[in-house]
Amino acid sequence: MASFGGIEAGGTNFVCAAGSGPDDVVVEEFPTLTPGETIARVGKFFRQHAVAAIGIGCFGPIDIARGRITTTPKLDWQQFGMVDAVREAAGVARVAFDTDVNAAALGEYTWGAARGVDTFVYLTVGTGIGGGAMVNGNLLHGLSHPEMGHIRIPHDLATDPFPGACYAHGDCLEGLASGFAIEKRWGLRGELLQEGHPAWALEATHLANGVVNFICTLSPRMVIMGGSVMRGTPIGLVSAKAEAALNGYLVMPDIVPPALGERAGVLGAIALVQA
């Protein structure tokens, strides 16, 4: 079987993989440094593991047509031409490019929880919040790509006086429920908050409001929720709160973790070029 390359390009870490799928893959992860240092390491990995083509699932916002990152708050990476840089560093002609969350959605569609599911949402709740979607078997793009983390949701300041942590929108979904927001609100990183800490019920409330909106807007058959914050957030509680908020008005889709776990993104990046 031909070997393909995948990159999950994150703001904190890069994950590179070479192989043909979940059971045949070599993976390497390293911290995201400057573009120069990071892409040099990407190039080294893919020169060691010869691949026919490389798919990139990238943190955003990105300009898919131009193959570049656009307005990220990570200054070093603003307007960085990711596709050209990877093509040159790895010595590979064919490079596919999409958001990290669309790549993860494709990974779950190809090998994971969403096999055979033509319309679903993939959410990641980590340092930020992002969403990708498959609609009628096609990854969702439009004018640009979804930025699901930045929807507005109800925010009851009486029960949650935290003003929100999004630099652009304050108390949007990401501003209220991202890992960054948890750390700012409680003064502790989520990993250090015990099970049973009130942080988790509040987190489930905010995420449920987000999920309700994605359900009402996209009518997905399934919502997959991954990312580091979901290690602490009970996914069943998110689902129960979303169902309660919908109040019987709609049939609830399944809300499940990614079957590929933390490899959904990098495996999906491989799937981006296997088509």
Place this chain on the structure above:
Amino acid sequence: MASFGGIEAGGTNFVCAAGSGPDDVVVEEFPTLTPGETIARVGKFFRQHAVAAIGIGCFGPIDIARGRITTTPKLDWQQFGMVDAVREAAGVARVAFDTDVNAAALGEYTWGAARGVDTFVYLTVGTGIGGGAMVNGNLLHGLSHPEMGHIRIPHDLATDPFPGACYAHGDCLEGLASGFAIEKRWGLRGELLQEGHPAWALEATHLANGVVNFICTLSPRMVIMGGSVMRGTPIGLVSAKAEAALNGYLVMPDIVPPALGERAGVLGAIALVQA
């Protein structure tokens, strides 16, 4: 050119049309009464205007696969098998069935503002609020169909103490911004509220929050906003408030009225069976 039939089945009025497009169509509108009375009138119209097939854009929620209305608060119409009833009353073998807003989206895509636009949202703001969408050139369906009116949005009780008018969700988008909500909040139907009345700026604020969420979730190239409440709401103000809320994070799509005006739904119903 063959003549096709279209029905825009609304909770207040039914609109029937026979023809091949905007420039060749006969239209008749009448109030929605009981299913028996209403469908008899539908049958009479289509027996007068022979058509090859009929498309129905229907108020919801509906079960598209089973051709029926489901849990509407209009008791007479709950679980009504619309497709079979129209097929029998009109004596037509082929009947297509979708939501009123997906039909209107298809109308605008075929003959209106969204020609050549593969990914866009169509919103109607009338007695209720509904949204349809075209994604990659296909009408959006999933587990069921979108119910965009029922997304949750921020609601500042200090500036808008109205508790919301949605029977299922209280202050969801529809509960805050539908024509029914306007009437409940101000004690007057929207038609009777003058230009410059504070109702319209508040309406634009709530609708802008909804539009922001649809933009972040679907990345549409265009948002079309129709329906009776948009006769009073300045669409430019909705767009300006949405752009301000997005704060430069995303490129704004065009926000425009339907080019087909109030005929988008019934013409789109015709387009449903012309494919």
